[in-house]
Amino acid sequence: xxxxxxxxxxxxxxxxxxxxxxxxxxxxxxxxxxxxxxxxxxxxxxxxxxxxxxxxxxxxxxxxxxxxxxxxxxxxxxxxxxxxxxxxxxxxxxxxxxxxxxxxxxxxxxxxxxxxxxxxxxxxxxxxxxxxxxxxxxxxxxxxxxxxxxxxxxxxxxxxxxxxxxxxxxxxxxxxxxxxxxxxxxxxxxxxxxxxxxxxxxxxxxxxxxxxxxxxxxxxxxxxxxxxxxxxxxxxxxxxxxxxxxxxxxxxxxxxxxxxxxxxxxxxxxxxxxxxxxxxxxxxxxxxxxxxxxxxxxxxxxxxxxxxxxxxxxxxxxxxxxxxxxxxxxxxxxxxxxxxxxxxxxxxxxxxxxxxxxxxxxxxxxxxxxxxxxxxxxxxxxxxxxxxxxxxxxxxxxxxxxxxxxxxxxxxxxxxxxxxxxxxxxxxxxxxxxxxxxxxxxxxxxxxxxxxxx
Amino acid sequence: xxxxxxxxxxxxxxxxxxxxxxxxxxxxxxxxxxxxxxxxxxxxxxxxxxxxxxxxxxxxxxxxxxxxxxxxxxxxxxxxxxxxxxxxxxxxxxxxxxxxxxxxxxxxxxxxxxxxxxxxxxxxxxxxxxxxxxxxxxxxxxxxxxxxxxxxxxxxxxxxxxxx
Numbered sequence: 206x207x208x209x210x211x212x213x214x215x216x217x218x219x220x221x222x223x224x225x226x227x228x229x230x231x232x233x234x235x236x237x238x239x240x241x242x243x244x245x246x247x248x249x250x251x252x253x254x255x256x257x258x259x260x261x262x263x264x265x266x267x268x269x270x271x272x273x274x275x276x277x278x279x280x281x282x283x284x285x286x287x288x289x290x291x292x293x294x295x296x297x298x299x300x301x302x303x304x305x306x307x308x309x310x311x312x313x314x315x316x317x318x319x320x321x322x323x324x325x326x327x328x329x330x331x332x333x334x335x336x337x338x339x340x341x342x343x344x345x346x347x348x349x350x351x352x353x354x355x356x357x358x359x360x361x362x363x364x365x366x367x368x369x370x371x372x373x374x375x376x377x378x379x380x381x382x383x384x385x386x387x388x389x390x391x392x393x394x395x396x397x398x399x400x401x402x403x404x405x406x407x408x409x410x411x412x413x414x415x416x417x418x419x420x421x422x423x424x425x426x427x428x429x430x431x432x433x434x435x436x437x438x439x440x441x442x443x444x445x446x447x448x449x450x451x452x453x454x455x456x457x458x459x460x461x462x463x464x465x466x467x468x469x470x471x472x473x474x475x476x477x478x479x480x481x482x483x484x485x486x487x488x489x490x491x492x493x494x495x496x497x498x499x500x501x502x503x504x505x506x507x508x509x510x511x512x513x514x515x516x517x518x519x520x521x522x523x524x525x526x527x528x529x530x531x532x533x534x535x536x537x538x539x540x541x542x543x544x545x546x547x548x549x550x551x552x553x554x555x556x557x558x559x560x561x562x563x564x565x566x567x568x569x570x571x572x573x574x575x576x577x578x579x580x581x582x583x584x585x586x587x588x589x590x591x592x593x594x595x596x597x598x599x600x601x602x603x604x605x606x607x608x609x610x611x612x613x614x615x616x617x618x619x620x621x622x623x624x625x626x627x628x629x630x631x632x633x634x635x636x637x638x639x640x641x642x643x644x645x646x647x648x649x650x651x652x653x654x655x656x657x658x659x
Numbered sequence: 660x661x662x663x664x665x666x667x668x669x670x671x672x673x674x675x676x677x678x679x680x681x682x683x684x685x686x687x688x689x690x691x692x693x694x695x696x697x698x699x700x701x702x703x704x705x706x707x708x709x710x711x712x713x714x715x716x717x718x719x720x721x722x723x724x725x726x727x728x729x730x731x732x733x734x735x736x737x738x739x740x741x742x743x744x745x746x747x748x749x750x751x752x753x754x755x756x757x758x759x760x761x762x763x764x765x766x767x768x769x770x771x772x773x774x775x776x777x778x779x780x781x782x783x784x785x786x787x788x789x790x791x792x793x794x795x796x797x798x799x800x801x802x803x804x805x806x807x808x809x810x811x812x813x814x815x816x817x818x819x820x821x822x823x
Contacts, residue, residue, distance in 0.1 A: 256718035266764035269710065269717035269756060 214238050215296040222384040225287035226303075233300050243304065250308040255279050257309070262365055277366060282312060284368035284387055288322075289315035319363045322388045329395035330354055336402035339410035341425040341537065341657040342417070348376040357391055379433045379503050400499045401432035407489045408435060408450060412527070416452050419525035425657065434525065436500065437507055439489075441524035443481035449488050454524050463520045466511065475508035536656045538607050541575025549578070553585050562592045569596065576604055580611070583633075584626040593633040594640075602645070606652035609634055676703045679724050687731040692741045705746045706753075713753045722765050726752060729769050735782025747784045748772065751792065758796040763805070771795055771805065 214236045221228040230247065233239040239247075258278050259270050270278075289311050290299040302311060337349055347353050357372030368387045374394065379401060382393045405413060413435060417424040420434050438452040444465070445458055466474055482500055491497060507523075514520045543549070552572050559565045565588070573579055579600070583593060597605060612627060614635035623631070638646050680699040687693060694702065702723060710717055726748050730736060736744055755768060763771070772787065780786035795805045 252718075259718055266766070267756070267761060268721050268765055269715045269753070270761070271757070272714045272716050275716045 215300065217296055220296060222291075223386050224283075225291050225299075226283050227287075229290065229296060229299055229303070232296075238300060239304075247303065247308065251279065251282070254282050254308055254312060258282055258365065277369075281362075281365050281367040281369075285315035285319060285363075286311045287315070288318050288367075288389070292318060316363065319367055319388055322392060323358070323361070323363065326388055326391045326395060327358065329392060329399060330358070332399045333395055333402060336399060336406055338402060338405045338413065338431070339537075340413065340417070340431060342376075342429065342431065343426055344375040344377070344428050345431065348374055354391065354395070361388065363388075375428060377428050377430050379430050379436075379506075380499075396495075397499065400493070400496045401430075403493060403496050404489075404491070404500070405432055405435055407491075408452060412450075412452055415527040416525060418528040420522075422528070433503065433507075436503060437523055438525065439485050440478055440481050440507065443484050443488075444477070449485060453527050456521070456526055459521050459524050459526065462524060463515055467515050469512075471508055471512040474511050475505060478504045478508050478511075536603070536652065538576075538603065538656050538658050540577040540580075540607070540658060543575070543577050543581070544573065549581070553582070556582070556586045562589065562595070565592060566595050570599070576600075576607060579604075580608065583608075583630050584624075587626075590633055590636065593630075594637055597634075597637050602649050603652055603656070605634075605637075606649045606656055607658055609638070609649060610653040610656060610658065673700070673703050673707070676706070676721060676723060680727065683724055683727050683731075686728060690731050690736075691738050692731055692736065693738075694742065694745075698742050702742070702745055702749065705749050709750045709753045713757050715753055715756065722752060722769070723749065725765060725769055729773050730776070733773070733777050733782070735777065744784065747788075751784070751788050754788075755792050755796055758792075759799045762799050 215229065215232050215238065219228065219232055230239060230244065234244060255275065255278060258281075259275060262274070262278060263270065286308060290302060293299045293302060333354075334349065338345075340346070352373055353376075354372050354374060357370070360371035361369075362371075370387060370390045372391075376398070378394065378397045380397055382390055382397070385393050413431060416434060416438055417429070417431060420429065421427055435452065438454055439449050441454045441458065441462055442449045442452060444462055445454075447453065447458070466477070469477065479501075482504060485491075486497055486500065491500075510523055511520070514523045544552070552568065556565050556568050559568065565586070569579070569582055569586075573582060579596065582588075583596065588596070597608075600608070608630075612631045612634055614631045638649070641649075677696065677699045680694060680702060681696060684693045706717075706721060706723060727745065730744070730748060751772065752768060755772075756763075756765075759768065772792065775791040776782065776784075776787050780791060798805050798807045
């Protein structure tokens with residue numbers, strides 16, 4: 206039996222997700238469902254709503270605002286109304302609501318929905334943090350940290366800038382979100398990221414690191430998606446019936462995949478990927494339906510890139526060989542929190558005013574516990590070389606390795622690239638290393654080259 | 660569907676503002692100052708023009724009535740210059756709303772304008788605009804008290820000490 210669907214005047218496909226209210230009115234007006242008079246009345250209501258919001262924004266102290274501010278507030282109001290209208294089952298119900306209820310009521314309903322959505326976003330952020338993978342990729346770590354998505358929860362103004370997506374989001378997901386804004390964008394982003402984390406957490410972080418190093422040695426500084434690369438390698442392993450969890454593809458394996466797929470069309474490659482994806486889902490024991498759909502939705506793009514790569518002989522960029530860093534295990538070093546500016550300034554002034562080196566060292570020993578503070582002190586306190594050496598002696602090889610990595614001595618580089626304090630610190634470190642036995646210098650250099658500073 | 664702010668015309672709002680100004684005639688006539696309907700309309704047009712020029716938007720009656728009520732008792736305003744001064748004051752007001760980065764409320768800005776106009780400027784709009792309010796705006800932008808004096812004189816020092 207065929208299901209009965211309600212005939213709708215408004216085509217849902219034509220409505221924008223980001224500008225829902227505007228597109229709904231446009232479409233309704235085009236279809237004759239809204240008269241000019243009704244449109245005018247809606248515009249007047251929007252202005253009334255804007256006037257009220259502007260008054261609240263100015264706290265009644267000013268009767269005028271800059272046009273840009275008013276435009277932002279109006280966009281925010283329209284976004285909030287859209288949010289409520291989108292929650293209604295059909296565009297027709299949304300249009301009925303616009304016609305029958307005052308816009309201020311729709312705004313209030315949307316506003317309370319934003320509060321709920323912020324809580325949802327908070328919960329999803331918690332899940333993302335919980336499933337965070339160990340990686341040295343800076344965009345991944347920064348986006349999850351204080352400066353990233355967490356900034357959204359601090360800076361989001363639901364009353365006047367509900368449509369803005371505050372917070373710094375650098376990490377690139379497999380499926381970029383293009384048609385959402387504000388808290389809706391954040392929710393979708395976090396949902397996708399959580400699913401990607403769930404998939405990546407099936408693998409050893411060290412293996413993922415090797416795969417990503419195979420993609421590019423300095424992947425830590427690139428805007429790359431880890432899930433996408435992991436999935437591609439998993440598919441490669443599945444095609445060759447290799448152990449999926451190892452994500453290990455040799456150059457010969459990649460050549461074999463190329464030979465196997467070179468006569469296939471994009472559609473047939475997609476079919477092959479779908480068969481292998483089913484195997485992967487089964488092998489990895491993935492039961493989460495959303496994650497299954499997410500993997501499924503990633504396949505067409507991967508199929509397309511494989512097809513393109515075979516044509517251009519660049520398949521080693523899609524299925525990457527693992528770069529074995531067994532002898533160079535990466536050490537993650539956390540520099541630690543910095544002392545707040547005011548206290549730091551006081552201590553620096555105190556150190557600088559000391560006449561004897563012993564007093565300076567004593568203060569530094571007592572006041573600073575993290576390497577980031579020690580580094581700042583070495584740069585700011587204009588210490589003598591002997592005083593700097595005493596501080597270096599207090600540090601272990603790893604800490605010295607970190608400092609050497611951050612302040613390598615570059616006599617060949619023009620001194621203009623560095624501040625005077627930096628050049629002095631570089632020289633002190635270089636001179637300090639010269640006082641050590643060669644074996645220890647080599648050890649410190651090895652540590653320095655294998656360390657990832659956070 | 661466009662929601663350009665400039666589309667929302669002000670013919671209704673203008674009429675409302677004109678009647679509000681004419682209402683204030685009842686207060687200002689005791690000082691020998693009144694505006695005709697035509698003059699009130701011109702003042703409202705100046706406001707719209709200035710708002711557009713300064714990139715601002717205003718809802719409701721606005722500040723015209725506040726400016727008129729505040730300045731009508733000034734010793735430097737007579738029925739000969741009343742209308743011209745009001746036009747200038749409206750322009751100065753919106754210009755300095757921007758220059759003070761909206762850090763001053765309407766009432767505070769009008770009060771400052773009145774204090775300087777009747778005080779140091781002795782009725783000179785040029786001095787008000789180019790010297791006193793400029794100084795106030797600069798102080799606010801630099802995070803000082805609006806009354807802060809930069810001039811290196813014992814009086815200024817005394818005044819600054821009193822402020823802080």
